Amino acid sequence: MQRIVLLCALAFVVLCSYEVARPACESLFLEAYGSAALPQVWIVVAIVAALVVTVYNRFSASVPLVRLFAIAAGISATLLIVLLQLFQADVPEAAFALYVWKDVYVVVLVEIFWSFANASFAIGTAKWVYGLFCVMGSLGSMVGGKGVGYLAKEWGTVQSLWLVIPLLALSWLLCVFLKRLDAPTQSEQQPQHSSLQEGFSVLLKSRYLVLILALIVVIQVVITLVDYQFNVMVEQYTQNTDERTALIGNVYAAISMGSMTLQLATGPILRFVGIPLTLFCIPLVLGGAVGLMAAAPRFLATAA
Template sequence: MKVKNWIRQLHGEKLFLLFAMLSGFFITAEYAITKPTSNSIFLAHYNVSLYPYAWLLTIPLNLLVVTFYNRFLERFGCFRMFLITVFATMGINGICGLFVREHPSLAFLLYIWKDIYVMLMFQQLWSVIHTKTSLNKAKYLYGILFGVSGIGAIFGSIVPGFFAVKMGSEHLLFLTVPLYLLFIGAYYAMLRRSGGGLSATKERTRGGLQLIKSSKALKFILIIVVLMQLSTTIMDYQFSSFLQERFPVQDLRTEFYGRLWGLINAFKLCLQFFATFLLVQFLGFRRSHFVVPGVLFGNAILTIFNPSFAFITYSFSVIKTFDYSVFNILKEMLYVPLKTEEKFKAKAVIDVFAYRSAKGLASLFVIGMGALSADKLPYAYSWGPFALFAIWLAVAFLYFQKKETLDTLDGSRRRA
């Protein structure tokens, strides 16, 4: 009986990982279509100068979504909350695809929503994965899980990269619907094999903010997420300013954006499958946390001295490659030893609200830089990420120094 139960458990774990990989694949494949399409449609109806104001509007919508999610998660359970998110996204994509040309305000809604829903999708996926994974397994499994997601992103980026001009940007949004229907099936199958069942989070728990206040690990995760998103958003705006000037035609801009993301996803895939695992193996988990801000800090220095379109595109590609690979894998590993309620509620606050609301804070920097003369803007924008990466390095040093001291003290007490 013990052997049969072990075989059954092993088979269940393999199926769980398979459906988790498929879920990540469908999320990134869909987002690789929606992201460049929504960005290009926004620029067609508005202007890059309105980006900061769109980011500011993200904050109240973000707060509303996370509040709704945390409040009703216990009542509805994982799967029903997931279905609400999926059908809301499919509805917005379909409506925008049909009516955005006649109602340009929908471009605003699409641009704002695409930044919120994708993080909510990943939050719901990874919260379940964390409940099934130990830190030892995470060191090699998480890279594979992110790698399969990277394959989905490459496949998805083919759509805008090669069909935007032929089909029209708005029509690409309809292709996201079948991907999410497949996603529903994969997510349901994963939950069935998660061990906790479909109602794993129905117990009463504290709010996400309360959990963050009482945990040093969650505070550290919150800080590095905000720092990463602040710097990414500033570089995104800088890149978009050059992009709009270089490619004024909507469909050509969508095509370039799609192909650039295809290249980013290819490099990201290599880091997800191989580099992160080797990084943790050779440097250790703690030292690996200094690699991302260290590399990006050096990259920011180079950007200050050469703010051209080619180099800005390169810098933007590098930070996006690291954001969706090494950074996210290491960040997700920090959640593994935490409590279940922290993996669901606190994670929703950090990975959805803080992740995207950081764009609102970055918009204040962008608007402030707009007060400078136009010839100074390319130079001025580069100083933001430079300062943020320096702060990140300092925060990581202080956190892991204190954590090492606490671990040593705990070990001494146990031996005593």
């Protein structure tokens, strides 16, 4: 039970830190480069994330996951301190680097979190406890999104980013407590890694998995296009960096609230509707949200 409580707290803290970092970094990027530069930074994020995850995969086979998480959190905090100092010194491309940092660090920490969870719990326990982790993560996202909006208005966008440092320090401290748990569990085992070729082999053998992959790809493309349009609209409806940060934070907090609601309702939905119909409804829900955004784009004007 202690392990579950600590992992719930860790999920809350990690995603809270991200929702503090994301609106602030996006706002600073839009101020410096504008929404037209988003495709370029997204390409850089994809390349850097792929490289970092490759390095992580090599170390995860030999370094305990709790220690690896603590190391990653420490490196992330150190990089943020350096980048904030560079930004405040008006170093060119600092805003660009901050944008890349905020997307890469969360990928690594979330990847380690779920690797640790997969090694810690049997399938029977995972069926219910993973939903709890997701709910706590969404709750952390809500707190972070609303919190950064308030902090940006009171202290400024750049100063609000400093809050991420103690949050990452808290995640490191939670790792210390996880490490000190006496009872030996599966968490001390290292995850078994398969090659990319083996992964594709398993994927291609299942028509079901191929269709799910196709669904994920299509949804990600649509989400990226929506995200681009969202940033264009944010530029139109905000006058300064701090207002923009607050607006983005409030929108992401609302999204997290919706995510948490769906996570809490997932069990009953799957039980009464079934997996096939649920998967069928995902594009419909996404399409409805896109249609609503196209029909009433001025909702952003009141989101702040």
